[in-house]
Structure formats: C-alpha cells, structure tokens
Amino acid sequence: MDLFDKLRVEQGDLGKFSHIKKKDYFMFPKLEGEIAPRMQFNGKEVLTWSLNNYLGLANHPEVRKVDADAAAKWGLAYPMGARMMSGNSVHHIELEERLAEFIEKESVMLLNYGYQGVLSIIDAVVDRKDVIVYDAESHACIIDGVRLHMGKRFVFPHNNIENLEKQLQRANKITEETGGGILVITEGVFGMSGNMGNLKDIVALKEKYNFRLFVDDAHGFGTMGKTGAGTGEEQCVQDGIDLYFSTFAKSMASIGAFVGGNKGVIEFLRHTVRSQIFAKSLPMALVVGALKRLELLKKNPELKDNLWKIVKALQSGLQKEGFDIGTTQSPVTPVLFKGGVGEGANMAMDLRENYNIFCSMVVYPVVPKDVIMIRLIPTAVHTLEDVEETVKAFAAVKHKLDAGVYQREEIVAITR
Numbered sequence: 001m002d003l004f005d006k007l008r009v010e011q012g013d014l015g016k017f018s019h020i021k022k023k024d025y026f027m028f029p030k031l032e033g034e035i036a037p038r039m040q041f042n043g044k045e046v047l048t049w050s051l052n053n054y055l056g057l058a059n060h061p062e063v064r065k066v067d068a069d070a071a072a073k074w075g076l077a078y079p080m081g082a083r084m085m086s087g088n089s090v091h092h093i094e095l096e097e098r099l100a101e102f103i104e105k106e107s108v109m110l111l112n113y114g115y116q117g118v119l120s121i122i123d124a125v126v127d128r129k130d131v132i133v134y135d136a137e138s139h140a141c142i143i144d145g146v147r148l149h150m151g152k153r154f155v156f157p158h159n160n161i162e163n164l165e166k167q168l169q170r171a172n173k174i175t176e177e178t179g180g181g182i183l184v185i186t187e188g189v190f191g192m193s194g195n196m197g198n199l200k201d202i203v204a205l206k207e208k209y210n211f212r213l214f215v216d217d218a219h220g221f222g223t224m225g226k227t228g229a230g231t232g233e234e235q236c237v238q239d240g241i242d243l244y245f246s247t248f249a250k251s252m253a254s255i256g257a258f259v260g261g262n263k264g265v266i267e268f269l270r271h272t273v274r275s276q277i278f279a280k281s282l283p284m285a286l287v288v289g290a291l292k293r294l295e296l297l298k299k300n301p302e303l304k305d306n307l308w309k310i311v312k313a314l315q316s317g318l319q320k321e322g323f324d325i326g327t328t329q330s331p332v333t334p335v336l337f338k339g340g341v342g343e344g345a346n347m348a349m350d351l352r353e354n355y356n357i358f359c360s361m362v363v364y365p366v367v368p369k370d371v372i373m374i375r376l377i378p379t380a381v382h383t384l385e386d387v388e389e390t391v392k393a394f395a396a397v398k399h400k401l402d403a404g405v406y407q408r409e410e411i412v413a414i415t416r
Contacts, residue, residue: 026345035059037382046358047386049376054223054331055303056381057293058253066292074284087281095291102298103229104238105260109269112282114218114247114257119145120275121259129180131171137190139216161201168209188217188231194328196231203240214243222251222297223331228304252293256282306380307331314378317391333376337401344372346406347397355393
C-alpha cells in the first residue's frame, strides 16, 4: 500500500464526517469582519459565541493602537532568531517579569505557542525514571505531551481525588525503584466542561505524597480569581502549583504563552524546552501588545466584572429554560442535548441560518456518541440583549429537537 492511501480512506476522527458538511461551513468556517459579538458568516450577520475573547481585548482601542504602533515600529521580523541565540530583548524580559509578579511566581518564561509549549515542558521535565499522573479530561496538548513520555504514566478519572491518590501510590512504588519523581498534570478550567480542576484537594495531597504539580490554566487566566490571576488564586492554592501555564490566546486575545514557577526550574526550562530553543523568538509586536493587554487586565477589573455579568445572565437564563449546562464553574458554557451527529449538525445549521446564532457544535469523539454539545463562550463585550436573544433561540431549537425535526442524517440543501 502507498503510505497516503490509508489517509484518503480513513480521513481521521473528524474528517470521516465530511459527508455531512459543506466546505467551510461546520469545519473551517469563515467568520469575517471586526472581532466582535456580531460578525459576518455565510453572507449574513450572526451573533457569535465561539470566540475566546473573554475580556473583549481583541478590539479594545488601546490594544489596537499599541498593536499597530508596535507593528509599524518593529515589523514582525524583529527580533530575528531564536531567543537563546539572537532573539532576546528588554521587552521580552519585561513581559516575563510583569507576568511573574502578577501570578506570584519567582520567574516566568515566554513561549511562542501554548500547544507546543506544553508538549515541550513535559518532555523537558520528566525522563524515563519519572512517572506522570494526569486527569482523564486533560487538553490534547497534555495528552500528546504524555504520549511522548518514555516512562510510566497513569490517568485518573476527571477530578476524582480518591482515584488520584491510588495512582500516586502506584507511581510512588515505581519511583522508589527507579529513583525518579512524580509529575501530576491537570487544568485550572477545563475547556469543554467548564468546571475547575480540583486544585485545592490535589495540593492537599502533597502532605502525603512527594510530587510536583503542573497546571494548564489557559481558560482560567484573566477570568478566575479576585485579580484574574487564575484558578490557583480562585482556590487559594497558587503557592501549591509548581508549574503554572497559560496562553495569550484567550483572555489576552493574542498569540503566545508562558510558564511560571521556581526561578531555578524556569532557568532550567530556558535551556531545555526544545520548542523555544529551535524556534524563532516571539515577535516584538506581540510582546509589546501583550504588555498592554496585561496592563489593562490588571488595572481594569471592570473587564472581568462585565464578563461575569454576562456569564451569570447566560447560564442562569439557560437553566431557567431547563437546559443542562453540566458542571461548569467558569465562563465556558456547554449546553448538552441528547442526539446524534446528524441531529446536532442540523440544529447548529438551524441556529446559524434561521436564528443568526453562531456557536460551535461538539460531537463524538470529544463527547459520547449520543450527546450533542453546543459550547458557548461569553465575553465582556456581549450584552444582556445578546443573552436574551440567544436563550430564546435555544428554546426554539430544543423544541424542534424534541419533536424530531432534526432526525434526518443528511443536512438540508443550504449546507451542501
């Protein structure tokens, strides 16, 4: 067989659903116009709930000005080269220092991308003598990083602290023989369910077991905690997080990421994280833009207050209408229905075409085969009127779903 023959046949977990989607409609859709609650899709204006622009910074006037001025001054090439070789600057260092102060860690290291950063951090921290213990619902970047690990790894059911302890006991037996250590990995806020990782109880286990804790707080940074410093702050256990990671792609509405921790450990990572050593430095325009975003995040608590006003209105409005939003404890708002992929696709299409509501549909294998998840991401720039319009639309499509309107497996003509 030619190597590529199987690729054409198998298509992957998501590609195999290509028969129910119009090109660029369900997968790789094109939202056009300014980043805002209302954008253009498929020739019409839609109210969108699919952008991780939590604090509304993407089009904040101060942010846009700093981004434009920085791009004009520095371009996107500067600094040229990898950070270790020729790509460092006073602004990169300043951003790291300000982030470290904000999240209350001794030191911070910038990363070009969150996904690559997590993979490389895991690869750098553990070797074949060490054991990884991780939450079953961890993000794909964590799962892929764990797959690269040459030693043992154990998974515990989502937020199941009793089972986590059992896995720590198993891990401890192995490390007693190998002389290695234990790394526990979880998330601050889980991006699909919206619930928080049980960081408080995990940190409490440190009194009984010797392990280090790595937390991916991509959805928690900027949204959780009194100051927005994240889920560790929210649960009063920031000191117990040994490696605190987040990305600029959500609350900061930009590109880049960072990891914070003990100064010596972060210094080690600077010399060992391969996705940074062998990659061009984060462009200056993005670094200067991130400094402005962090400043606004810290000095304007009303941004987070506005976000949570919309979150509470949306989630309470859906619950009053009898919708199941799972166990979310964060802005991430999953709405769960019973049905198959065809029904879910028809419902999402109906929302977009007839109610002008754009939101993301999540299906198997991310959720069980008989579950449809419509995931909503509220932002600080949505309005209460947006919420009311959306809840009404969801009530209407739920009635259609229950009546069997969406049971046809093929999509209506408009999506072909």
